[in-house]
Amino acid sequence: MADHERLYRATAVTQSSTETVDRSVEVGTGGEPHQRGDGPVLTTSQGVPVSDNQNTLRAGPRGPALMEDFHFREKIFHFDHERIPERVVHARGYGAHGYFEATENLSDLTSAHLFQEKGRRVPAFVRFSTVAGNKGSVDLARDVRGFAVKLYTEEGNWDIVGNNIPVFFIQDAMKFPDLVHSVKEAPDRAFPQAQSAHDNFWDFISLMPESMHMIMWAMSDRAIPRSFRFMEGFGVHTFRFVNAEGKGQFVKFHWKPKQGLQSVIWDEAVKINGADPDFHRRDLWAAIQNGDYPEWELGVQVFDDDFADSFPFDVLDATKLIPEEDVPVRIIGRLVLDRVVDNFFAETEQVAFCTQNIVPGIDFTNDPLLQGRNFSYLDTQTKRLGGPNFTHIPINAPKCPFHHFQQDGHMAMHNPAGRANYEPNSWSEGGPRADRERGHKSFAEQVDGEKRKMRGELFADHYSQARQFYRSQTEVEQAHIADAIVFELSKVETPAIRDRMVAHLPNIDAGLAKAVADGLGMKSVPAAHEPAREPLDDLQTSDALSLLKNGPQSFAGRKMGMLLTDGIDDGLLESMIDAVKAVGGMVEIVAPTISGIVTANGKEVPAQQKIDGGPSVLYDAVVVLVSEEGARDLKAMHAARTFVADAFAHGKFIAVGDAGAELLKAAGVTDLDAGVLSLAKKSDAEKFVSTCAKVRHWDRLS
Numbered sequence: 001m002a003d004h005e006r007l008y009r010a011t012a013v014t015q016s017s018t019e020t021v022d023r024s025v026e027v028g029t030g031g032e033p034h035q036r037g038d039g040p041v042l043t044t045s046q047g048v049p050v051s052d053n054q055n056t057l058r059a060g061p062r063g064p065a066l067m068e069d070f071h072f073r074e075k076i077f078h079f080d081h082e083r084i085p086e087r088v089v090h091a092r093g094y095g096a097h098g099y100f101e102a103t104e105n106l107s108d109l110t111s112a113h114l115f116q117e118k119g120r121r122v123p124a125f126v127r128f129s130t131v132a133g134n135k136g137s138v139d140l141a142r143d144v145r146g147f148a149v150k151l152y153t154e155e156g157n158w159d160i161v162g163n164n165i166p167v168f169f170i171q172d173a174m175k176f177p178d179l180v181h182s183v184k185e186a187p188d189r190a191f192p193q194a195q196s197a198h199d200n201f202w203d204f205i206s207l208m209p210e211s212m213h214m215i216m217w218a219m220s221d222r223a224i225p226r227s228f229r230f231m232e233g234f235g236v237h238t239f240r241f242v243n244a245e246g247k248g249q250f251v252k253f254h255w256k257p258k259q260g261l262q263s264v265i266w267d268e269a270v271k272i273n274g275a276d277p278d279f280h281r282r283d284l285w286a287a288i289q290n291g292d293y294p295e296w297e298l299g300v301q302v303f304d305d306d307f308a309d310s311f312p313f314d315v316l317d318a319t320k321l322i323p324e325e326d327v328p329v330r331i332i333g334r335l336v337l338d339r340v341v342d343n344f345f346a347e348t349e350q351v352a353f354c355t356q357n358i359v360p361g362i363d364f365t366n367d368p369l370l371q372g373r374n375f376s377y378l379d380t381q382t383k384r385l386g387g388p389n390f391t392h393i394p395i396n397a398p399k400c401p402f403h404h405f406q407q408d409g410h411m412a413m414h415n416p417a418g419r420a421n422y423e424p425n426s427w428s429e430g431g432p433r434a435d436r437e438r439g440h441k442s443f444a445e446q447v448d449g450e451k452r453k454m455r456g457e458l459f460a461d462h463y464s465q466a467r468q469f470y471r472s473q474t475e476v477e478q479a480h481i482a483d484a485i486v487f488e489l490s491k492v493e494t495p496a497i498r499d500r501m502v503a504h505l506p507n508i509d510a511g512l513a514k515a516v517a518d519g520l521g522m523k524s525v526p527a528a529h530e531p532a533r534e535p536l537d538d539l540q541t542s543d544a545l546s547l548l549k550n551g552p553q554s555f556a557g558r559k560m561g562m563l564l565t566d567g568i569d570d571g572l573l574e575s576m577i578d579a580v581k582a583v584g585g586m587v588e589i590v591a592p593t594i595s596g597i598v599t600a601n602g603k604e605v606p607a608q609q610k611i612d613g614g615p616s617v618l619y620d621a622v623v624v625l626v627s628e629e630g631a632r633d634l635k636a637m638h639a640a641r642t643f644v645a646d647a648f649a650h651g652k653f654i655a656v657g658d659a660g661a662e663l664l665k666a667a668g669v670t671d672l673d674a675g676v677l678s679l680a681k682k683s684d685a686e687k688f689v690s691t692c693a694k695v696r697h698w699d700r701l702s
């Protein structure tokens with residue numbers, strides 16, 4: 001054996017894997033695939049079999065590499081080009097497949113094919129995201145979440161590119177680059193990443209009174225959701241339904257999670273980011289893989305011109321919402337996510353949502369934010385995906401028949417044969433041709449006005465709905481909003497920016513202004529900015545705006561963290577696991593080592609987390625089931641003490657067996673309350689799990 005061959009043998013390790021790996025690609029014509037014993041032979045992308053994937057072609061074992069090594073050059077070249085530009089906003093995201101089903105016939109409102117018959121189903125792809133952070137940033141940043149839905153209908157793709165908050169920071173698309181620049185890393189130092197707690201953001205916001213309503217939402221717990229599965233989605237803008245007679249009605253879209261609404265609290269968010277920066281994507285992946293498919297109802301608020309004219313705000317202003325008490329949400333469909341992606345890049349990264357993607361029966365309104373978006377998304381996809389043919393990528397291609405005369409361009413995959421590439425032509429028989437009946441028709445709106453850079457008069461009310469939102473929150477939620485503003489402004493280094501921001505708050509609520517000023521150690525609340533339009537004080541509060549009033553009804557889809565040690569009672573363990581599973585919850589075992597524990601009866605129970613890697617912030621509620629000896633060992637471990645101390649501090653429900661009391665004491669948890677339940681007999685398990693239907697023991701936190 002030659003020297004270099006011996007060296008090769010010494011470095012190559014036999015691969016073993018429990019998963020089947022299929023990297024084969026279907027080829028169009030000819031030839032048997034290259035086979036090597038039990039699997040395919042590695043080839044170049046030109047299909048040439050490779051003899052050695054460990055070493056470059058060299059002149060002698062210690063000599064220079066040779067340029068003619070086409071295999072090496074092709075491999076490195078392709079690797080060098082693996083990345084495409086990340087999204088300028090919403091770079092970090094996670095997608096899944098599913099379906100949408102119409103649960104109503106809406107032919108009176110819209111001619112959209114999807115809604116002509118109850119029960120009509122179409123495939124769907126959804127991508128959730130944060131806005132500010134880069135692709136590799138943490139999941140639990142305080143941020144708005146994107147909720148972008150692509151419906152592959154039989155009359156083309158319909159994208160509802162929404163957020164988990166029903167309003168937005170700005171009223172006119174002209175301001176979007178400024179908003180985004182202010183929240184992203186400062187251009188000189190390139191930090192902070194995925195955060196709004198810094199001077200530039202609050203400098204901009206404090207100069208933009210129109211953002212105050214959105215700021216109330218962004219500082220609420222809506223901006224730190226427990227999971228994508230527990231958040232609402234909103235189309236934000238007012239759109240239009242148009243029926244077969246051409247009659248138009250305004251419409252706002254809402255996605256309502258069947259799971260209920262749930263968020264984490266700020267201290268948890270900060271710690272989750274360290275313990276599991278992928279918390280949200282892992283959650284969605286695991287839920288779908290476990291067959292626990294998340295589901296949302298699609299609701300609409302439909303209203304006419306008379307309502308729009310009588311509403312105290314402009315329905316074209318995306319910083320305003322229409323309370324559900326004024327226009328009830330009518331449920332018209334359901335969205336179920338039941339399949340994870342096969343390939344993250346191909347699907348989640350390459351999916352190209354465009355607000356311009358609408359179908360017959362749906363139309364835009366003159367919302368100045370929406371109109372700007374209709375330009376931006378197409379433009380951004382062309383840059384991101386490298387050319388005009390991104391609709392050829394399977395995730396973006398319509399699933400209905402399509403025919404047009406577009407051709408060529410980078411990476412063209414649809415290349416029709418024949419001579420006719422223009423219209424009208426007399427070559428091809430019958431088409432394709434436009435169809436006045438079936439084709440998309442815009443709502444025939446009368447338009448008239450002076451050509452000027454300007455905004456509608458009612459857009460000038462910046463505080464009324466901020467006040468309505470704040471006053472619609474429970475006390476706990478109001479306190480979290482004040483705490484969040486204090487936290488963020490405490491990271492602002494320039495006192496004048498802090499003052500300027502706090503001076504908006506008296507226009508929203510005097511109590512909020514005082515709480516924030518106190519939290520910042522200000523001697524008094526700064527004098528309020530003069531509002532451009534006097535805020536209304538008589539808007540009814542709305543229960544739909546509160547997270548806590550719309551929480552989950554059970555422990556379904558939520559996760560129990562069980563801290564266990566050797567020697568525990570088998571019956572108690574089993575009854576707890578059964579009780580959680582019976583309501584559709586998940587269990588994760590946390591133990592002193594990853595090998596798990598052995599029960600009193602000698603049963604081996606594997607762990608999913610070693611205690612250091614499984615802090616209680618990762619769970620919705622916790623169980624501490626330990627033996628006396630186990631409690632003694634855990635008492636000496638910082639991670640175990642923090643597990644219980646944090647669970648208690650975060651208002652979590654805790655079930656604790658007799659021996660666990662020692663650990664609680666050592667963790668400083670002595671002031672036990674109704675949220676700490678005893679786990680002494682089997683029936684305690686069910687009682688505990690039904691108590692956990694509530695999100696937390698809020699009394700402990702108020």
Ligand code: HDE
Nearest residue numbers: 087090127146147148162163168173176236369376377380
């Ligand atoms: Fe976006 N937004 N946006 N946005 N947006 C993008 O498109 C833009 C706005 C939203 O998962 C970009 O593909 C402008 C509101 C989501 O792939 C870009 C304005 C709402 C996603 C863009 C807005 C959104 C984006 C960047 C002001 C909620 C991620 C990459 C008028 C209703 C979609 C891309 C995904 C992404 C522009 C405001 C939601 C640059 C100009 C309001 C969920 O085109």
